[in-house]
Amino acid sequence: MPEVVKKIYDEYDGPYVGMTQGFMPLLMLKRPEDIQAVLAGDFQSFHSRGIIANPNDLLADNLVFISDYQRWKILRQKLSPVFTSAKLKNMCYILDKCSRDFVDFVEVNQNMQEKPFNALYTYTTSTIGAAVFGIDTQTKNTMESPFLEMAWKSLEPSMKQNIVILMSNVFPFLYKMLELKIFGDYEEFFVGAVKKVLAERRRETTKRHDFIDICLELQKQGMMQDNTGYELEPTDEILAAQAFFFFIAGIDTSANTMHYTLLELSNHPKILKKLHEEIDKVFEGVSDEMTYNDIEKLHYMDQVLNEAMRKYPPIGVIQRLCSKDTYLPSGVKISKDNIVLLPVFALHRDKNYFPNPDVFDPERFSPENQSQINNYVYLPFGEGNRICIGNRFARLQVKVGLARLLRRFTLVEQNITLTFEKSPFGLRSPNDRYEFKLRNV
Numbered sequence: 001m002p003e004v005v006k007k008i009y010d011e012y013d014g015p016y017v018g019m020t021q022g023f024m025p026l027l028m029l030k031r032p033e034d035i036q037a038v039l040a041g042d043f044q045s046f047h048s049r050g051i052i053a054n055p056n057d058l059l060a061d062n063l064v065f066i067s068d069y070q071r072w073k074i075l076r077q078k079l080s081p082v083f084t085s086a087k088l089k090n091m092c093y094i095l096d097k098c099s100r101d102f103v104d105f106v107e108v109n110q111n112m113q114e115k116p117f118n119a120l121y122t123y124t125t126s127t128i129g130a131a132v133f134g135i136d137t138q139t140k141n142t143m144e145s146p147f148l149e150m151a152w153k154s155l156e157p158s159m160k161q162n163i164v165i166l167m168s169n170v171f172p173f174l175y176k177m178l179e180l181k182i183f184g185d186y187e188e189f190f191v192g193a194v195k196k197v198l199a200e201r202r203r204e205t206t207k208r209h210d211f212i213d214i215c216l217e218l219q220k221q222g223m224m225q226d227n228t229g230y231e232l233e234p235t236d237e238i239l240a241a242q243a244f245f246f247f248i249a250g251i252d253t254s255a256n257t258m259h260y261t262l263l264e265l266s267n268h269p270k271i272l273k274k275l276h277e278e279i280d281k282v283f284e285g286v287s288d289e290m291t292y293n294d295i296e297k298l299h300y301m302d303q304v305l306n307e308a309m310r311k312y313p314p315i316g317v318i319q320r321l322c323s324k325d326t327y328l329p330s331g332v333k334i335s336k337d338n339i340v341l342l343p344v345f346a347l348h349r350d351k352n353y354f355p356n357p358d359v360f361d362p363e364r365f366s367p368e369n370q371s372q373i374n375n376y377v378y379l380p381f382g383e384g385n386r387i388c389i390g391n392r393f394a395r396l397q398v399k400v401g402l403a404r405l406l407r408r409f410t411l412v413e414q415n416i417t418l419t420f421e422k423s424p425f426g427l428r429s430p431n432d433r434y435e436f437k438l439r440n441v
């Protein structure tokens with residue numbers, strides 16, 4: 001999908017391009033001023049992603065899917081504290097334990113070296129399982145996460161799910177009448193898992209600083225209320241829906257970010273060497289556990305990751321539904337119920353914004369250069385009010401995993417041209433690989 005959209009973006013001049021998706025008209029926006037208006041300035045007209053979910057689809061009642069403004073706002077407000085710096089600092093020990101299990105796992109498991117994407121996917125599943133679902137990291141090997149089987153299942157293309165999503169877009173009337181569920185197959189497992197862990201943790205006195213702690217706190221406070229008097233009860237089901245979407249939104253995106261970073265590093269030995277030097281310097285001061293402050297010192301790694309997410313944004317298109325007639329800064333009128341599409345991948349590869357866009361160059365994100373980049377043409381996590389709620393967690397999870405991995409291994413140099421699989425949202429190359437080699441440090 002991002003490549004198809006890029007082709008259209010490159011083919012037509014002008015600030016926008018009209019398209020259709022099924023029977024639905026949509027407008028692709030190309031100008032940063034219009035994109036800014038949609039994501040931030042005129043948020044009241046564009047607060048919804050326009051994804052239709054039936055009320056009986058329990059797991060679809062999540063931050064990503066919710067269209068009801070008040071419901072989204074109150075949940076976003078109450079869940080944002082999960083990802084503050086203070087919370088992430090406290091959570092870092094969980095990620096560090098997962099990363100240590102991860103590199104041991106890669107070292108002994110030949111199969112994981114042959115399919116490196118699978119190893120990364122196992123790591124991101126285990127970190128989300130531990131940090132969001134409260135899996136015990138003290139006594140267990142986190143690479144044996146009970147969520148793995150579900151994670152693989154959610155990655156497999158499902159004909160049934162595709163048909164339901166297609167019906168919701170093309171025949172919304174029928175989709176509503178039949179009360180079809182997009183996430184029906186996962187409901188029992190996830191609602192059950194969250195109910196079980198909430199019940200167990202209500203009996204515990206110690207805090208683990210994870211998502212489950214926040215859920216228990218919210219439930220203790222009772223009804224959630226905003227300043228207009230709107231109320232929402234933090235039931236186990238609604239909290240399970242959020243946890244489920246942290247899982248869906250966080251695993252694949254973070255694993256792909258790590259994967260493309262490693263693929264590019266195996267093609268660029270000089271960049272890899274510079275990154276190794278930074279990682280080694282940080283590790284000189286680390287006795288056993290890596291802390292949040294250690295990870296914060298990895299500035300060059302941030303540049304490398306930013307560049308990997310520019311070239312290969314895990315979510316390559318963003319959409320919004322217009323909820324009331326409005327005009328964008330370029331003068332175009334958007335009518336209520338029309339969809340606007342933001343071509344993230346195409347913007348990231350537009351030579352007007354990123355000269356030589358196909359070249360992997362982390363210097364674009366050096367402190368001097370980064371300030372030149374317009375926030376509305378670089379959108380790996382979106383922007384504005386509905387920006388990815390987990391972006392700081394994702395960066396931390398990815399940096400901890402890569403730091404441990406590249407401390408123990410280096411990559412054999414190669415000159416690989418990547419191949420993309422068919423995918424609806426992002427760029428995916430799970431079969432492209434690189435070879436790990438143990439380092440002498």
Ligand code: HEM
Nearest residue numbers: 063064246249250253254314315381382383386388390394
């Ligand atoms: C590298 C990893 C990740 C990338 C690239 C990514 C990217 C994105 C993007 C592009 C959006 C849509 C923004 C928009 O529409 O403006 C989004 C939304 C979201 N992401 Fe992420 N994400 C990542 C990791 C995570 C993680 C780890 C979590 C949770 C633990 C998460 C939870 C969410 C949620 C809940 C939303 C919806 C927010 C809302 O509508 O209020 N994401 N993400």
